[in-house]
Amino acid sequence: MDTLLNNLDLFTTGFKNTGILFVFSAVFALILGTIVAAMRVSPVPAMRAAGTVYVNTVRNMPLTVILAFFALGYPKLGLVPISFLSAAIIGLSLYTATYVAEAIRSGINTVPVGQAEAARAIGLPFLPSLLLVILPQAFRSVIPPLFSVFIALLKNTTVAAGFSVLEAGAIRQNLSERGEPAIVGLLWVALIFVLLVIGVLSTLQRYFENKWRVAR
Numbered sequence: 001m002d003t004l005l006n007n008l009d010l011f012t013t014g015f016k017n018t019g020i021l022f023v024f025s026a027v028f029a030l031i032l033g034t035i036v037a038a039m040r041v042s043p044v045p046a047m048r049a050a051g052t053v054y055v056n057t058v059r060n061m062p063l064t065v066i067l068a069f070f071a072l073g074y075p076k077l078g079l080v081p082i083s084f085l086s087a088a089i090i091g092l093s094l095y096t097a098t099y100v101a102e103a104i105r106s107g108i109n110t111v112p113v114g115q116a117e118a119a120r121a122i123g124l125p126f127l128p129s130l131l132l133v134i135l136p137q138a139f140r141s142v143i144p145p146l147f148s149v150f151i152a153l154l155k156n157t158t159v160a161a162g163f164s165v166l167e168a169g170a171i172r173q174n175l176s177e178r179g180e181p182a183i184v185g186l187l188w189v190a191l192i193f194v195l196l197v198i199g200v201l202s203t204l205q206r207y208f209e210n211k212w213r214v215a216r
Contacts, residue, residue, distance in 0.1 A: 015192060017085065018157050020089075021085070021089060021160060022154050022157055024089045024093075025089050025096060028089070028093035029093045029094075029096035029100050029149075029153065032093060032097035032101075033096070033098070033100025036051050036097060036100075036101035037051075037100075037102075037104035037108065038127075038130055040052065040101065041105060041109075041130075042126065054098070055101055058097075058098045059098040059099065059102075063091070063092075063156055064159060066091045067088060067091040067159060070082075070087035070091045071084055071087045084160075088157075092157065092160070095156075096153045100146065100149055103146050104135075104138060104142055106145070107138030107139060107142035108134055108138045110138065111134050111137045115133055116134060118133075119132070139212075140212040147202075147205040154196060154201065
């Protein structure tokens with residue numbers, strides 16, 4: 001307990017930045033993943049191809065490589081400079097969006113074909129029928145896999161510690177520099193992550209599952 005209390009500033013800063021990384025990356029990944037999923041089921045071949053290339057390329061790259069590019073390679077391109085935290089958010093968002101897209105696409109495939117046909121029958125083009133008819137039903141069926149993706153995202157934020165982002169993954173190194181026992185610090189970090197997953201994300205998952213189960 002002394003390791004936690006004596007280094008509360010370090011734990012607070014680390015998990016605050018972890019929260020920032022997670023929330024912004026989750027929001028951007030959900031938006032981008034939904035767009036990519038729509039491209040994957042689009043009737044336009046070029047859009048389907050673009051969505052497929054993006055998913056297959058980014059999903060099969062190590063997250064470390066993606067973060068290394070934005071942290072180390074991007075500044076050398078001479079573009080608008082960004083902080084390491086922003087670079088980590090961009091990298092995590094692009095990577096996680098591929099898994100979000102596949103989860104949503106699987107949900108779209110569970111919606112009966114008759115729903116899309118009925119939407120077309122009343123004159124709705126592809127995009128309005130997708131937004132108003134297909135996606136609302138798809139999201140209800142993909143809550144568990146989506147939250148599995150977000151749980152993985154929360155754990156993936158620790159990779160950013162290797163690129164000068166002071167978040168939960170960097171707490172152990174900083175504890176070692178202060179002469180604190182690293183193993184105790186790691187156990188506290190692991191415990192807090194477990195509490196975040198079980199106490200926050202799992203609770204949100206049950207809430208949305210119950211809410212939309214009633215809505216059906």
